[in-house]
Amino acid sequence: MSSVTRIHDLPQHVGESVTLEAWLTGSRSSGKIAFLQLRDGSGFVQGVLPADAVDEDTFQTARALDQEAAVHVVGTVAEDVRAPSGVELHVTGLTLVAAGNEYPITPKEHGVDFLFEHRHVHLRHKRPWAILRIRDLVERSIHDFFAERGFLRFDAPFFMPTAVEGTTNLFEIDLFGEDTAYLSQSGQLYAEAGALAFGKVYTFGPTFRAEKSKTRRHLLEFWMIEPEVAWLDHAGNMQLQEDFVAYLAGRVLEGAKEELALLERDTTVLEATAQGGFPRMTYDAALDALKAAGEELTWGDDFGAPHETILGDLHDRPVFIEGWPTQTKAFYMEPYEDDPTRVKAADLIAPEGYGEIIGGSQRIHDLALLERRIAEHDLPSEAFAWYVDLRRHGSVPHSGFGMGLERLLAWFTGVNHLREVVPFPRMLTRMYP
């Protein structure tokens, strides 16, 4: 038997006879001709079987195939302007490997709940195919970006002794009735230890938030990338974020043209993003812009989702909001020397209503100040002893940020809900499959 060709590579084999290992996504047939819609994971192609060009058994096999039937297909690759990919397959041989057996997801419209109840097979369809291939490309690009810049990938633990920020709810894990652990809501504190050991590190792992959020922007379990860099200040931190997001946008525009087209994604904003040059707004300027838009806010308020949408829509690429009131941010953030009511932190807000995709800051490196902040926030000093200890031995300014992978992907792909960018999303109302 000849070697197997993947559908993605068919344009390089025009005129040749190839073998595919594929599944049937749909078909049409008559007494004279049959059309088979085929997929193999790498792409999609149509198989054509004129009745007078194949033997009777092959033709009848083709007509009897049901949706999601697994098949071996032999055929000749032919250019055809009517085909979306430019090529189709003139089938000469066909073997049924396994029938589709009343496949549940029919070619007509379905509701969200039905599709995610059948997510284990929904993954076979074009929309998840395009989205999850972009997810894969972005994940690889993240590793490439940091590898090219000399970062060490540094894995933080998932079981934690306590909360990093003390405010959000954590999932509790019972340790055999003898102790309690919590699922990680951030690897940042550990990444700080890594930065002081290796200079430049990043974590890439799952994050768990026990919040009863039921919106398109929230999952119980999502993936976060948290770089942490020693000797890096607030301004350098924002530049790193800008370079990072611009790089990722560029990689997707270059490497996922077919997927973006399938998703009908307008790439105007992504093209602007890939150029960098992200605008920066101070918190005060953002506050003024929101007031001008009719929002009732006073200095010191944090911004909600509708506010982020307004701010994001002011620009054609992501915007930094910096200079936040100290009271709105986490205990470990470095205050400005000349104004301790503000911290050296920035949020990066995506345009098009996708909200905050990155939160970052310069971290406190002064021992006494950090100890004071931990006390002010009523945090358990024993649990943070090792974190404080980092400030005792060669402490230097350092900065980092956390990027929500799914938030970025939802924005890149233009999907409405985070659940679409994860193979098996975990939400309050979705634990199956």
Add this chain to the structure above:
RNA sequence: UCGGCGGUAGCUCAGUGGUAGAGCGAUCGGCUGUUAACCGAUUGGUCGUAGGUUCGAAUCCUACCCGCCGAGCCA
């Protein structure tokens, strides 16, 4: 937790007090270089659950369950 909307055939929905419907899917047949094909036939139901009002309830009332969207929280 709060607010809005919803739950009727495998799927998407119509039906708002008087015999439970359509399209799609599936099955069978016809037809076609088709692209969500098309034409005909067949198939298809604890109307979310429990109780109540009524001669009669998918429809009105009460409680509960589940889902969707949003808020808060955040990435």
